[in-house]
Amino acid sequence: MQKNELKTPYFMIDEAKLISNLEIAKRLKELSGVKLVLALKCFSTWGVFDIIKPYLDGTTSSGPYEVQLGYETFGGETHAYSVGYSEDDVKAVADMCDKMIFNSQSQLKAYRHLIEDKASIGLRLNPGVSCAGQDLADPARQFSRLGVQADHIDEEVFSSIDGVMFHMNCENKSADNFITLLNSISDRFGRYLDNMQWVSLGGGVFFTWPGYEIEKLAAALKAFSDKHGVQVYLEPGEAIITKTTDLVVTVVDVVENGMKTAIVDSATEAHRLDTLIYNEPASIMEADENGEHEYVIGSCSCLAGDQFCVAKFAEPLEIGQKLHIMDSAGYTMVKLNWFNGLRMPTVYCERANGELQKLNEFDFQDFKRALSQWSVQ
Ligand SMILES: Cc1ncc(COP(=O)(O)O)c(C=O)c1O
Incomplete structure (x- = not known):
């Protein structure tokens, strides 16, 4: 499995980053x-x-x-x-x-x-x-x-x-x-x-x-x-x-209505709910604060105000380009939902040795079962 072949949206948990947090936790335990x-x-x-x-x-x-x-x-x-x-x-x-x-x-x-x-x-x-x-x-x-x-x-x-x-x-x-x-x-x-x-x-x-x-x-x-x-x-x-996990998405469209909006194949309302609840914009790994090209990173849900953030980039964004929405594990994966029938992000872990392991994947049957298992007779 190569990272650039993975279908978005997906979460990538980085084992090495997780371990560096855990080492601090260990130290706190030892000291206290x-x-x-x-x-x-x-x-x-x-x-x-x-x-x-x-x-x-x-x-x-x-x-x-x-x-x-x-x-x-x-x-x-x-x-x-x-x-x-x-x-x-x-x-x-x-x-x-x-x-x-x-x-x-x-x-x-x-x-x-x-x-x-x-x-x-x-x-x-x-x-x-x-x-x-x-x-x-x-x-x-x-x-x-x-x-x-x-x-x-x-x-x-x-x-x-x-x-x-x-x-x-x-x-x-x-x-x-x-x-x-x-x-x-x-x-x-x-x-x-x-x-x-x-x-x-x-x-x-x-x-x-x-x-x-x-x-x-x-x-x-x-x-x-x-x-x-x-x-x-x-x-x-x-x-x-904290800081162990990216939500990786793809730009599927760019629209311009006063501001350029890159629409990605994910939504805060379904896949990163706290962005919306706490009104705290997400951070994009590819962004460059000195960049000349500013975009709203917009969700593909139907909610008018559903956006990840506003960010600047050194180069114009292109359809098909992947973006990494950083720090997307805490209070995020536990709140995933099926709003709008969007594709649910797959979950991977990148092991410290570089190997990629799939932890979960979802399909249409999971969506359907979450809604009803039996119909009225
Ligand atoms: C009772 C209790 N314990 C622990 C936590 C975990 O907090 P945090 O994820 O900010 O460390 C919470 C968060 O709401 C909580 O309500």
Whole structure:
């Protein structure tokens, strides 16, 4: 299989880049004693889990199928968390998870008896402070439903749990900023934490970002762990998979209506949803900020405003030309959908030795089955 022969659209996961993120994760673990569980909500392409497994301690999840996926394909510790469990959900995952984290005191009360002999039990607390660029992704936003807020805590609850989870960061690239949040948690909730076995500090700590002060982060995590006598966990998603994967597309048309638009054989709405939800333009590998030729990189969906970005190029784009939409793994492959009946991107991994391996491919039957399996009689 040669790269230039592959049909677009496709994702290409680069093993060497993934390993360089994982090496940083390993270092953080060694320096701090923290355990790391992969947040499957961000990335769950299990075909590459054999690469990730030696570096991390397990997985964490947001819904029952993620628990099962982590249990079956990753192993290690399986953390189960959900914003809202049904009784069936709790029963379904009880025998698969090592830790079960409830989002509210009412859920804890309702379902504790189903899990107490089977897993370590935790409760999500809302620290009331956060670092998140957008309100939509801010767990401490007004009226947040994510975790128990400090003034709603019934102190007796701590006698019936082993640990707590906080999640309050989104792409936080500053160790200092994280430490401020950590200190606030320690001050505000410390007397409860002292009686816990473990504390998860959630995800969103971007410790693989270039220049991130890993040593500073590690020292703070270690001090927190020593002070409260707890095993600390982080739940990284984006930090593990960042900058490892391109979505490769082909220019299928160029139209000009005031601006040149290159239409590609993919759409943000179907294949890169967060570009649209968070209004964060994608980056194109072939772009050149000093280039003279400016294009909207437009999706081939029917949504009028569906575009990847505006970018400049040194040469005019040509129909048939491939473009690499960079950093397309986190919160992307987990959100793929069949809108407009577009071709679903194939998924490949480029191994560190240069070999290309196909992890998934989709066809019309997959599209059809996603819509109905049976017709009315
Ligand atoms: C509870 C929890 N843990 C972990 C994560 C992973 O965050 P990230 O991918 O930013 O590291 C999230 C993301 O929303 C989360 O809600």
